[in-house]
Amino acid sequence: MITGKNYIGNNLSSKGTKQYNTFNPQLNIKNEHVFTEATAEEIDEAVHLATEAFKVFRSISKEKKATFLNTIADEILALDDFLIKTYCSESGLPEGRAKGERGRTVMQLRMFADLVNEGSWVDATIDTALPNREPAPKPDLRKMYIPLGPVVVFGASNFPLAYSTAGGDTAxxxxxxxxxxxxSHPMHAGTGELVASAIVKAVQKTGMPNGVFSNLNSSGIEVGEQLVKHSGVKAVGFTGSINGGRAxxxxxxxxDEPIPVFAEMGSINPVVMLPKSVKxxxxxxxxxxxxxxxxxTGQFCTNPGLILGIKGDDLTNFIIKLSEEIVKIDPTCMLHPNIIKAYDAKRQKAVNQDNLHVAAEYAEDVKTNYARQTVATVSGKAFIDNPTLHQEVFGPYSLVVECESVEELEAIISNLEGQLTGTLIAHDDEAAQYPEIVSALQNRVGRIIFNGVPTGVEVCPSMTHGGPYPSSTDSRFTAVGIHSIKRWVRPFSYQDWPNELLPDELKNENPLGISRLVNNKQTTEKI
Amino acid sequence: MITGKNYIGNNLSSKGTKQYNTFNPQLNIKNEHVFTEATAEEIDEAVHLATEAFKVFRSISKEKKATFLNTIADEILALDDFLIKTYCSESGLPEGRAKGERGRTVMQLRMFADLVNEGSWVDATIDTALPNREPAPKPDLRKMYIPLGPVVVFGASNFPLAYSTAGGDTAxxxxxxxxxxxxSHPMHAGTGELVASAIVKAVQKTGMPNGVFSNLNSSGIEVGEQLVKHSGVKAVGFTGSINGGRAxxxxxxxxDEPIPVFAEMGSINPVVMLPKSVKxxxxxxxxxxxxxxxxxTGQFCTNPGLILGIKGDDLTNFIIKLSEEIVKIDPTCMLHPNIIKAYDAKRQKAVNQDNLHVAAEYAEDVKTNYARQTVATVSGKAFIDNPTLHQEVFGPYSLVVECESVEELEAIISNLEGQLTGTLIAHDDEAAQYPEIVSALQNRVGRIIFNGVPTGVEVCPSMTHGGPYPSSTDSRFTAVGIHSIKRWVRPFSYQDWPNELLPDELKNENPLGISRLVNNKQTTEKI
Incomplete structure (x- = not known):
């Protein structure tokens, strides 16, 4: 059931007066449920409960934590078709996508359950004492990761499940x-409440402390701002626009006490097409x-919004063919009227720039909220001279830059803003002939792809989903994969601590059997 | 030889007009050498050279990088007595301390040389392709740490060698x-220039690119500000005051492009003395x-500035004895007239607070720039009510707080600002009786010490030197030990990249023989 209320810990609450609906972009109508925005008082209570819950949750056993994560996954699956229908009604995305994203969400929760259950992720590091060392004895020191405290997660508009309520940041x-x-993201508040109800059920079933999770509705920016400013909040995860993330x-x-914000923001994901391959x-x-x-509908953060090549007949052939192919594809629905409005505005702004040519634009009639895919072209020089063209046009839009020379191509890459991904398209041994291109591209991105497409973000330990600013606010972390846990933890050392009072991860007998760095040797043995 | 000039890459340069001397606090006279502050033009040139050098240095072989680090250590040792004498003349610290700190500096450089030479620190993580996976094939993904780019290091006043020019941040x-x-820190610009000359010699001897290192003189805040604002700078390391680090x-x-700043700042390092142990x-x-x-002279960032106990005869006995013992110790020299001026001012401010009692203060005549060690006491309530008493008094000063109850003690700990360390003094099994105290203390600090003193920061993998704000600007990192390298790197992924074009760390054949996580298994085997 969707109540439209906030979860303040395990309790449904709606003390406020500010209300809103979600919107069905396929039908171009408001959805029925009315959501009540969280009040300042409810926000305070959620943070207070989280702070109290942290005292217990921070050192709960790994088995209990894993069970909690797996139970969230089970409860999400138990929402069954109602979740899928709600998802579709609030996003305009097709059922297949909804199911795929649910699968990814569940998989991510189970992946973290496995990580926690195995236990070695805490990077336990032990250096035993040397009491007779000269000139001073060496103490016994033992280090592991511990949690930062309450984290605020901002759901993404474009991933109602996998990067929202129980998405990667939360897991x-x-x-x-x-x-x-x-x-909660206002565009899919119903999906958010359903997933929140699954988390709350898991909290109750597995005996987690009340307040370990809250879900706050909001239609504007105030709730988010108040949360980020709250002294009880210790870190923030965000997926969305550059403006939102930067704010x-x-x-x-x-x-007074700055806190880490990991914001995964915009990216135009440059694709470099080397000449032989284009030919x-x-x-x-x-x-x-x-x-x-x-x-x-081009609504992925890894959408290829910029294609870079060397001017000539081959690149012209590619542009002609791309233009032919892209208009053959049936337009699809965007997430919300505001999203298509922004797409059309940014696309218009781009194509109105001097020296920019529209190579293809879907010209037939489209349904309301459906996007017209567009390909534009521009010279390297015009691209360099006009920063407006470097901005993301969120939607099915891509700009092909025709460079005069390899030098110009390299200069363009070197001066790009930070990006989530860069792609190199190369024929046979062509890549080896352009080491400067590869090096320049690597310096601007978090992930580099060979002869592929940037869309599709595999969830696995070797994934980096992040990159130099503004693709993220801190390139030293990834938002996807097991290592994304490092955003929310800090190293902590015990010096000369009695063995029986150490956490199990650091005890001499290694009761958890985890892999540890002991006196510079990685081992699962006891001490 | 000390020239008073800046090193802009390998070249000595002094285009500016702003000049200053260092000061010998033991003799209370200016030292002879005159240093010329770097100009805006010189700063620009240093950043430009660093940016160019990065293109080569970022992917130089691990053996060459290790040789570079070891050669810096050799060249520092080759400076011999001249370095030690300069150090002492600019710090007022004794020769033994100078030699000890040189040993630590050299050891840190060699520790990082070993780390680099071994090679596994890049956390290579590989997930091989599954071309037949349904519904979509899994690409080949390989991840490792790569460097951020040019880093600006601010030398510390209190560690002219180990946390300055070639100190932990630089190594x-x-x-x-x-x-x-x-x-360069203005108080020890001569020591800084000597160490810089050793680094430049190492750059030249080992064929590192010009610009991989520069050393800029400055007497005020302008040079540092310009560096941090420079678009070519990609990260900052700082050790010093809260005001400086926060600025x-x-x-x-x-x-426009925010960059990470790791600032290790102030800390009063609370020591909790449980009643049985005091008795x-x-x-x-x-x-x-x-x-x-x-x-x-109390000039360590881990100096115990706050001692917390339960009011009563036993704690009174401790205070009386501490007072007797501390005035028996001969006063020593502080680093600079400005440091002793600040010590006296902060100490006076503290002891002038209502309800604060001075238990001991060295009363005999002291030499100019020598500090009078001081112990003060205050009730728990007065401490809670007066945030001035929570501030660091940098020098040989400590405040003993007499708490009315264990609850008051816990409340004080919970409300402390973030600290580098916390210490628990407990008798036999006493610690186990106060789990809330231990938990509260852990939540406010980066390192917790049992029945010891916080001074003495062991350089080893399990050390955390950092902590919640304001002890550092980002508790997710340590400033000491091999893992401090993580402040300056970011994860980077290659997707479907040809094996021969991958860095050696990620090649199938594992030519470096490093430990890697391959398909979720840690191994040194090839693929």
Whole structure:
């Protein structure tokens, strides 16, 4: 059932007066449920409960924490078709996508359950004492990761499940031992409440402390701002726009006690097409990229918004073919009227720039809230001279830059803002001939792809989903994969601590059997 | 030879007009050498050279990087007595301390050389492709740490060698593959220039790119500010005061492209003395703490500035004994007239607070720039009510808080600002009886010590030197030990990259023989 209320800990609450509905972009109508925005008092209570819950949750056993994560996954699956229908009604995305994203969400929760259950993720590091060392004895020192405290998670508009209420940020924070307060995304508040109800059920079934999770509705920016400024909040996870992420980053940095904000923000994901490959493969590349640009109505953070090549007949052939292919694809629905409005505005702003040419634009009639995929072209020089063209156009849009020379191509790459991904398209041994291009690209991105497309973010330990600013606020972390837990933990050392009072992870007998660095040797043995 | 000039890359340069001398606090006279502050143009050139050097240095072989680090250590040792004499003349610290700190500096450089040479620190993580996976094939993904780019290091006043020019921040940044620009500390500019000359010799001897290191003189805040604001600078390391560190953090956060600042700042390092231990051990504790409080004239970031106990005869006995012991110790010299001026001012401010009692103050005549060690006492309630008493008094000063109850003690701990360390003094099984105290203390600090003193920061993998704000600007990192390298690196992923174009760390054949996480198994085997 969707109540429209906030979860303050395990309790449904709606003390406020500010209300809103979600919207069905496919039907172009409001959805029925009415959501009540959290009040300042409810926000305070959620943070207070989280702070109290942290005292217990921070050192709960790994088995209990794993069970909690797995139970959340079970309870999400138990929501069954109602969740899928709600998801579709609030996003305009098809059922297949909803199910796929649910699968990813469940998989991420179980992945963190496995990580926690195994236990070695705390990076236990032990250096035993040397009481007779000269000139001074060496103490016994033992280090492991411990959780930061309550984390606020901002759900993403474009991933109602996998990067929202029980998405990657939340799963990683729970795994770390941090309570989570979700600032629910207004576009999919119903999906958010359903997932929140699954988490609350899991909290109750597995005996987690009340307040380890809260879900706050909000239609504007006030709830989020108040959360980030709250002294009880110790870290923030965000997925969304550069403007939104930067605003939260600034608020967090201006606190008396600054706190870390990991914001995964915009990216235009440059694709560098080397000349030989364009020559030999332009038809295949055009088909592949027409599909990647329009995938999910271009609403992926890894959408290829910028294609860089060397001017000439081959690149012209690629542009012609890409233009032919992309207009063959049926337009699809965007997430919300505001999203399509922003897409059309940014696209118009881009194509109105001097020296920019529209190569393809879907010209037939489209349904309300459906996006017209667009490909534009521009010279390297015009691109360099006009920063407006470097901005993300969130949606099925891509800009092909025709560079005069390899030098110009390298200069463009070197001067790009930070990006989540960069892709290199190369024929046979062509890549080896352009080491400067590869090096320049690597310096601007978090992940580099060879002869593929940037869309599709595999959830596995070797994934980096993050990158230099503004693709993220801190390139030293990833938002996807097991290592994303490092955003929410800090190293902590015990010096000369009695063995029986140490956490199990650091005890001599290694009761958890985890892998530890003991006197510079990685081992699962006891001491 | 000390020239008073800046090193802009390998070249000595002094284009500016702003000049200053260092000061010998033992003799209370200016030292002879005149230093010329770096100009805006020189700063620009240093950053430009660092940016160019990064293109080469970021992917230089691990053996060359290790040789570079070891050669810096050799060249520092080759400076021999001249370095020690300069150090003493600019710090007022004794020769034994100078030699000890040189030993630590050299050891840190060699530790990072070993880390780099071994190679597994890049946390290589590999997930091989599953081309037949349904519904979509899994790509090949390989991740490792890569360097952030040019790092600015601010030398510490209280560690002219180990946390300055070639100290922990610099050694870790070089090991990561980052060029370093040092903002030399004005109090020990001569020591800084000598160490810089050793680094430049090492750059030249080992064929590192010019610009991988620069050393900039400055007497005020302008050089540091310009460096932190410079778009070519990608991270900052700082050791010093809360005001200084926070100012740099704010500047970095306000940039168009915010950059990480790791600032290790102030700490009063609370020591919690449980009642049974005070009863049984007050004499020994008094002697131990009189020595720890005055060690290095109290100029350590881990100096025990706050002792918390339960009011009563036993704690009174401890205070009396501590007072007796501490005035027996001969006063020692502080680093600079400005440091003793600040010590006296902060100490006076503290002892002038209502309800604060001075238990001991060295009363005999002292030489100019020598500090009068001081112990004060205050009730728990007065401490809670007066935030002035929570501030660090940098020098041989400690405040003993007499709490009415265990509850008051716990409340005080819970409301402390973030600290580098916390210490628990407990008798036999006493610690186990106070789990809330231990838990509260752990939540406020980066390192917790049992029945010891916080002074003495062991350099080893299990050390955490950092902690919740304001002891550091980001508790997720340590400033000491091999893991301090993580401040200067970011994870980077290659997707479907050709084996021959991958860095050696990620190649199938594992030519470096490093330990890697391959398909979720830690191994040194090839693929």
């Amino acid at each position: 990683a924070a729970f795994a770390a031992g941090c309570p989570v307060i979700v600032k 939260l980053y600034d608020l967090a940095a201006q606190r 030999h493969n332009y038809e295949r590349l055009a088909k592949t990229y027409a599909s990647s640009i329009t995938l999910g | 870790a940044a070089f090991a990561a593959g980052c060029p370093v620009i040092v903002k 740099l953090y704010d500047l970095a956060a306000q940039r 049984h051990n007050y004499e020994r504790l008094a002697k131990t703490y009189a020595s720890s409080i005055t060690l290095g």
